[in-house]
Amino acid sequence: DVKVTQSSRYLVKRTGEKVFLECVQDMDHENMFWYRQDPGLGLRLIYFSYDVKMKEKGDIPEGYSVSREKKERFSLILESASTNQTSMYLCASSFEGLARSTDTQYFGPGTRLTVL
Amino acid sequence: KNEVEQSPQNLTAQEGEFITINCSYSVGISALHWLQQHPGGGIVSLFMLSSGKKKHGRLIATINIQEKHSSLHITASHPRDSAVYICAVRFNWNTGNQFYFGTGTSLTVIP
Numbered sequence: 001d002v003k004v005t006q007s008s009r010y011l012v013k014r015t016g017e018k019v020f021l022e023c024v025q026d027m028d029h030e031n032m033f034w035y036r037q038d039p040g041l042g043l044r045l046i047y048f049s050y051d052v053k054m055k056e057k058g059d060i061p062e063g064y065s066v067s068r069e070k071k072e073r074f075s076l077i078l079e080s081a082s083t084n085q086t087s088m089y090l091c092a093s094s095f096e097g098l099a100r101s102t103d104t105q106y107f108g109p110g111t112r113l114t115v116l
Numbered sequence: 117k118n119e120v121e122q123s124p125q126n127l128t129a130q131e132g133e134f135i136t137i138n139c140s141y142s143v144g145i146s147a148l149h150w151l152q153q154h155p156g157g158g159i160v161s162l163f164m165l166s167s168g169k170k171k172h173g174r175l176i177a178t179i180n181i182q183e184k185h186s187s188l189h190i191t192a193s194h195p196r197d198s199a200v201y202i203c204a205v206r207f208n209w210n211t212g213n214q215f216y217f218g219t220g221t222s223l224t225v226i227p
Binding site for chain 2: 009040041042043044045048058088090092104105106107109110112
């Protein structure tokens with residue numbers, strides 16, 4: 001079974017703090033993703049990565065950065081947390097197979113971040 | 117415009133009822149994904165479709181490529197089916213592995 005884990009289930013931080021959210025997958029997947037989920041807006045892609053040290057901006061990258069130094073680990077960084085970054089953050093991974101249309105994304109349990 | 121719309125937003129059903137959740141999208145896709153999210157946040161993949169129909173237990177997913185529409189059906193619904201169901205699509209123009217998500221349908225099944 002694919003396992004995607006996230007470093008925290010709940011996190012409370014203060015405005016201006018630097019925040020690290022970590023995601024680890026154990027299936028040697030090439031692709032990893034960071035989403036945020038807000039009521040009424042669904043999941044929105046922040047950043048994704050196709051390979052180690054490679055990253056691409058998603059739909060809402062402002063205020064975030066990412067790091068992928070090892071294949072199994074994808075970190076999301078909030079350089080200076082703000083209250084509008086209070087959200088549920090979900091990490092996902094998928095295998096970059098030849099049949100691209102069958103690439104299932106596997107999700108972590110989510111981190112509920114509150115910025116005060 | 118890349119849109120994914122789901123209906124209904126909220127659904128309450130009695131145990132045993134047949135349930136249908138709909139997903140429509142605006143332009144051509146290469147894949148459509150149905151996801152289930154239980155309270156607490158964990159998301160589980162139910163189906164990945166590019167054509168036709170798939171069945172897994174009491175769950176059935178269909179897709180009509182021409183009409184740009186997919187449905188998720190739950191037969192003999194049970195309280196444990198209570199969750200948010202999310203439709204996600206990968207548009208044809210997108211050469212990467214990026215999915216676009218609907219806002220979800222919140223299902224409550226009452227015993």
